[in-house]
Amino acid sequence: MAHLSLTNVGKTYGGSAQPAVADVNIEIRDGEFIVLVGPSGCGKSTLLRMVAGLETITEGEIRIGERLVNKLDPAERDIAMVFQNYALYPHMSVRDNMAYGLKNRGERKAVIEERVAEAARMLELRPYLDRKPRALSGGQRQRVAMGRAIVRQPSAFLFDEPLSNLDAKLRVSMRMEIRKLQKRLGTTSLYVTHDQLEAMTLADRLVVLNGGRVEQIGAPLEVYRAPASTFVASFIGAPAMSLLDAHVENGQVMLEGHALAPVAHAAGPVTLGLRAEDLRLTSGGVPMRVDHVEELGAQRIVHGTVGDQALAIIDTSEALLPETVHLGVAPSRVHLFDARTGRRIETATQPVAVPAE
Amino acid sequence: MTDTPLSLAEADSTLFARLRRWWSGETATPVKRVQFDRPLTPWMFLLPQLAVVAIFFYWPSVQAVTSSFYLEDPFGFGATFVGLDNYTEALTSRGYMSTAAFTAFFCVVVTALSLGLGLLLAVKADKVIRGAETYKTLLISVYAIAPPVAGLIGMMFFDMHMGPFTQIAAWFGHDLRVGIDYWDTATALIVISVWKQIPYNFIFFLSGLQSVPVSVREAALIDAKSGWRRFCDITLPLLAPTAFFLLVINITYTMFDTFPIIDVIVKDKPANNPMTLVYKVYLDGFKGNDIGGSSAQSVILMVVVALLTVLQFRFLERRVHYG
The missing domain is CATH 3.40.50.300 (P-loop containing nucleotide triphosphate hydrolases)
Known part of the structure; x- marks a missing residue:
């Protein structure tokens, strides 16, 4: 030892x-x-x-x-x-x-x-x-x-x-x-x-x-x-975190022209990371076209596109999905990465402390 | 596990595993039955092979056994039944017994040396990284030489007047007289026979070594610090199937396939030269025109080789682990 x-x-x-x-x-x-x-x-x-x-x-x-x-x-x-x-x-x-x-x-x-x-x-x-x-x-x-x-x-x-x-x-x-x-x-x-x-x-x-x-x-x-x-974002977690081109405007992350969540970061292009399990289907919000659905029993993975960027959501309901769904995310679950280097950008709205095991 | 030499080793180890199963009477896999429309069809397929076996193996064997009981006229005018006289004469003659003794000695020395050196070279070649292909090709190329040519090349090296080996021996004050002095000739026979057989053993040992999984070697590297220990405890037992196969092949080689080498060395030489039993069979039968005696000798030889092979399978092969 x-x-x-x-x-x-x-x-x-x-x-x-x-x-x-x-x-x-x-x-x-x-x-x-x-x-x-x-x-x-x-x-x-x-x-x-x-x-x-x-x-x-x-x-x-x-x-x-x-x-x-x-x-x-x-x-x-x-x-x-x-x-x-x-x-x-x-x-x-x-x-x-x-x-x-x-x-x-x-x-x-x-x-x-x-x-x-x-x-x-x-x-x-x-x-x-x-x-x-x-x-x-x-x-x-x-x-x-x-x-x-x-x-x-x-x-x-x-x-x-x-x-x-x-x-x-x-x-x-x-x-x-x-x-x-x-x-x-x-x-x-x-x-x-x-x-x-x-x-x-x-x-x-x-x-x-x-x-x-x-x-x-x-x-x-x-x-x-x-x-x-x-790299780590896409490697750890399944399904893999969706990484999307986005930009910050007026304290909001904008995805294909739609405001997703408020962030404390200077305006400019960023890579937006969204985990399928953090996304929720909402009545309003960013519209996503549904491409196909993977049924896993307890849950289903909905694959779709926002603009022309691929995205996945985990959905636990059994309702029939319309062609276009709207999605939302808690601001604390938004991951931002430098669009050029791919390194993480820490923002004030994200949880800083990780609970001890 | 991709190399071609490896599949060679695998092929022979499975062959021997099957032989072993056959010997111990177990049938691991149930026999697959193939149905033919007519009962004659399978025999038609078998016929060419059976004919070859019958004509070239059984017929001469039967001929040899029959003629071993007869004393044949040298000119082929007639034969007299003499019972076991040919056998008793062979087994009691001093010439025959000394040839048998030399054959046993020759067999042990050549097999031991060619297996030992083949293994040594294979172990060393396995470690070579740079120029490995050239190295292997050079070692293997000797195998492509036909035995009589090997004998001739050897003869040039051992030539009494201009052979380099004779000159080297002369530096050490020894007058090397191959073809005249019994032990000088024996040495030459052994050297040439071993030289001819090393590449064969080398190929099989090398492929055997390469089929030892890398991770097993690495596990051994963690378990044992001494390279010699690792070789004895891990590599050698894993080479055992290859070694057993080669032992059987090498003994057969020294008994039978060294004939052309012996022929080149002792032909047209004085009579007291060493030779193997197989060469004596030829000499007595075709040079001495004693067909009956030579047939008896060949039957004795057949029995000895059969016994030897059975013994090898029975006792040695039990210790061999097939992966």
């Missing part, structure tokens, strides 16, 4: 001018669950593998506890990693898979047995200890991979998209199990995923990456309520 600190960490592959990861600064507290999230190719896996020691670090420093680990072998870093495709040793039994790392560290036999038994109990793997991995289901294999990580009692767990090979239902239950397990063990964890839902539900803090750079670090709700950029 230890804190983890990444200082100005960067990675440039040989023969490439563009860094794959650049200027990453993250301080991870002891026992914290951090999720690295971003689209594929954003450098999140590379960053994780740099912490693991599977990729060299070309810039900056990574410390696990107080130890600078830049030059250490993976086996010396006191970390455990769970891979996407489990990476179990196919020729070893479940028991040997878990014990292998400990054996190599010269742990006493009694200690190894005790830890393997404990992990097997926690993960409900006891009936399978003498089986080979190929005789296990996907979920069981993933448990063995977790068991292999747990028995090491490492300073940090590293998860590389551990659930993406499982089916949707199993993924949800494994997600909860991972969270429970981590809470119970209190081991600092770094978790990579491209699934924003997984990220939201697991993380103490999210790190949103884009093009090898950190876009935003914060608690899931913080990131959801106050996305730092249009």
